[in-house]
Amino acid sequence: MKQSVFKILSNEKIADSVYRMVLKGDTSHITASGQFINIKLDGLFLRRPISVYDYDESTVTIIYKVVGVGTEQLSGMSEGELDILTGLGNGYTVSNDTKSALLLGGGVGVPPLYNLAKKLVAVGKTVTAVLGFNSKCDVFGEDEFSDLGVKTIITTADGSYGIKGFVTDAISEIEYDEFYTCGPEPMLKAVYDATSTSGQFSFEERMGCGFGACMGCSCKTKYGNKRICKDGPVLVKEEIIW
Amino acid sequence: MVDLSVNLSGLELDNPIIPASGTFGYGHDFAELYDINILGSFSFKGTTKDERFGNPTPRIAECEAGMINSVGLQNPGVDAVIADELPKLKKVFDKKVIANVGGFSIDEYVHTCALLDKEDQVGIIEVNISCPNVHGGGMSFGTNPSDAASVTEAVKKVTTKPVYIKLSPNVTDITEIAKACEASGADGISLINTLLGMRINLKTKNPVIANKMGGFSGKAIFPVALRMVYQVYEAVSVPIIGMGGVSSADDVIEMMLAGASAVQIGAANLVDPYVCRDIILALPDTMKKYGIDNLKNIIGGAH
Numbered sequence: 001m002k003q004s005v006f007k008i009l010s011n012e013k014i015a016d017s018v019y020r021m022v023l024k025g026d027t028s029h030i031t032a033s034g035q036f037i038n039i040k041l042d043g044l045f046l047r048r049p050i051s052v053y054d055y056d057e058s059t060v061t062i063i064y065k066v067v068g069v070g071t072e073q074l075s076g077m078s079e080g081e082l083d084i085l086t087g088l089g090n091g092y093t094v095s096n097d098t099k100s101a102l103l104l105g106g107g108v109g110v111p112p113l114y115n116l117a118k119k120l121v122a123v124g125k126t127v128t129a130v131l132g133f134n135s136k137c138d139v140f141g142e143d144e145f146s147d148l149g150v151k152t153i154i155t156t157a158d159g160s161y162g163i164k165g166f167v168t169d170a171i172s173e174i175e176y177d178e179f180y181t182c183g184p185e186p187m188l189k190a191v192y193d194a195t196s197t198s199g200q201f202s203f204e205e206r207m208g209c210g211f212g213a214c215m216g217c218s219c220k221t222k223y224g225n226k227r228i229c230k231d232g233p234v235l236v237k238e239e240i241i242w
Numbered sequence: 243m244v245d246l247s248v249n250l251s252g253l254e255l256d257n258p259i260i261p262a263s264g265t266f267g268y269g270h271d272f273a274e275l276y277d278i279n280i281l282g283s284f285s286f287k288g289t290t291k292d293e294r295f296g297n298p299t300p301r302i303a304e305c306e307a308g309m310i311n312s313v314g315l316q317n318p319g320v321d322a323v324i325a326d327e328l329p330k331l332k333k334v335f336d337k338k339v340i341a342n343v344g345g346f347s348i349d350e351y352v353h354t355c356a357l358l359d360k361e362d363q364v365g366i367i368e369v370n371i372s373c374p375n376v377h378g379g380g381m382s383f384g385t386n387p388s389d390a391a392s393v394t395e396a397v398k399k400v401t402t403k404p405v406y407i408k409l410s411p412n413v414t415d416i417t418e419i420a421k422a423c424e425a426s427g428a429d430g431i432s433l434i435n436t437l438l439g440m441r442i443n444l445k446t447k448n449p450v451i452a453n454k455m456g457g458f459s460g461k462a463i464f465p466v467a468l469r470m471v472y473q474v475y476e477a478v479s480v481p482i483i484g485m486g487g488v489s490s491a492d493d494v495i496e497m498m499l500a501g502a503s504a505v506q507i508g509a510a511n512l513v514d515p516y517v518c519r520d521i522i523l524a525l526p527d528t529m530k531k532y533g534i535d536n537l538k539n540i541i542g543g544a545h
Contacts, residue, residue, distance in 0.1 A: 001275065003516060040513070045460055046304045047513060085515070206300040206450075208311060209512035212271045214264065215287075215316045216302040218295065225295055225316070230271070 032091025106183025308460025338365025475501025
């Protein structure tokens with residue numbers, strides 16, 4: 001973990017209430033896809049944890065949805081600097097012993113899968129992504145995932161774009177050795193029930209600190225009590241207790 | 243050269259800064275961030291006789307200049323703390339630690355304190371009789387003077403280490419409780435624990451926290467904490483560890499002027515993980531600014 005100052009390079013709306021922000025700064029502590037950053041905002045006591053969409057040597061990109069005062073404030077910033085903690089959470093582990101991977105993202109659970117998709121493609125896996133949204137106006141990421149060489153399927157709950165239904169309604173024909181998923185908890189549970197291989201799940205919980213100190217986001221697993229922020233947010237299928 | 247050292251019942255601290263229980267784990271997470279030997283000491287995560295998962299989530303709610311938590315004393319239990327956490331801590335912290343102890347009955351407090359009494363790394367036992375997040379124990383001992391006295395007396399019998407009793411602000415008159423603890427042999431008083439509070443989500447119309455209520459902490463409670471430290475300083479003669487909303491070197495000096503011999507920093511750690519280190523580094527210049535060369539000389543200076 002590192003605390004440092006990042007400069008806002010851009011902040012654009014990419015779907016209904018969804019924004020993409022690119023930040024410049026020291027990214028050396030970001031070590032895995034699926035990690036998150038924790039952003040300090042003026043006037044708000046707690047930091048705002050937001051998952052990393054993509055990163056390189058000097059920039060980090062986040063995609064976030066406006067859901068409260070923090071993200072509302074963030075969405076209005078087009079320039080300036082932010083105090084950010086980076087390198088938080090365990091992130092996804094890219095395994096070497098499988099050939100094909102399925103990515104299942106729901107809404108703002110899609111972003112942490114993007115950098116992961118890059119890494120999975122880079123190690124030569126066949127990757128399919130099923131990205132689920134409520135409606136056409138919420139959809140983002142289709143071109144970006146496709147451009148990586150990932151077969152990308154979009155689902156919408158109301159059927160206004162792509163396949164009508166949830167991500168689990170689109171996976172019966174797909175062949176995969178492992179899966180990676182992130183999204184709202186009911187979706188994760190549905191994925192758990194609809195899949196037969198091993199997989200990695202990224203969870204969300206209301207956090208205090210975001211770095212393991214306060215025990216605000218604990219959960220029970222078959223491997224003992226874990227902190228979503230530090231021991232997670234990624235848990236493997238075999239350890240999850242619903 | 244300014245002198246930052248303070249003394250708590252014979253335990254000499256290089257400076258008065260102590261991360262508060264529940265905001266610093268068992269230390270080693272923060273040792274990954276900076277050398278925690280810079281601290282005066284720290285108070286480890288509230289430890290009970292048996293392992294506890296604590297309360298359901300969500301456990302956290304944000305407030306104006308503060309937060310509410312309802313963790314509910316999650317900890318691995320005293321046996322695991324002694325077997326695993328203290329040896330891990332030893333590798334990164336050379337100083338004495340403050341052992342924070344929670345409980346649900348006098349027997350439990352006694353059991354846990356008796357075990358921690360044997361640990362060389364423990365400099366002070368801080369008995370939490372004020373946790374607002376557990377039912378049927380914890381805070382109930384801290385809300386009436388005779389129960390507070392009973393816990394103090396029982397714990398004092400099983401340890402030779404200094405015993406500090408951590409008090410709840412959720413009482414009519416905190417000085418009565420402090421006096422009862424002192425009369426029963428407490429070596430010092432820690433205050434304040436969190437203020438009982440709650441938030442309601444306007445969209446769902448339900449309490450934000452699963453347990454409905456929780457402990458309010460952070461910058462917003464500083465004036466309340468300061469007032470109670472000031473009152474307790476007039477009521478007892480044992481040392482006081484002051485805490486509640488402290489987040490700057492100025493706050494530390496203000497808390498000591500009210501009567502604190504040392505100062506704990508809680509919620510601020512969760513927002514700025516380096517805050518304790520930064521306050522220690524800022525203290526010499528802040529002392530000079532206010533014409534202070536020895537921190538020990540300002541304790542209770544506002545009375």
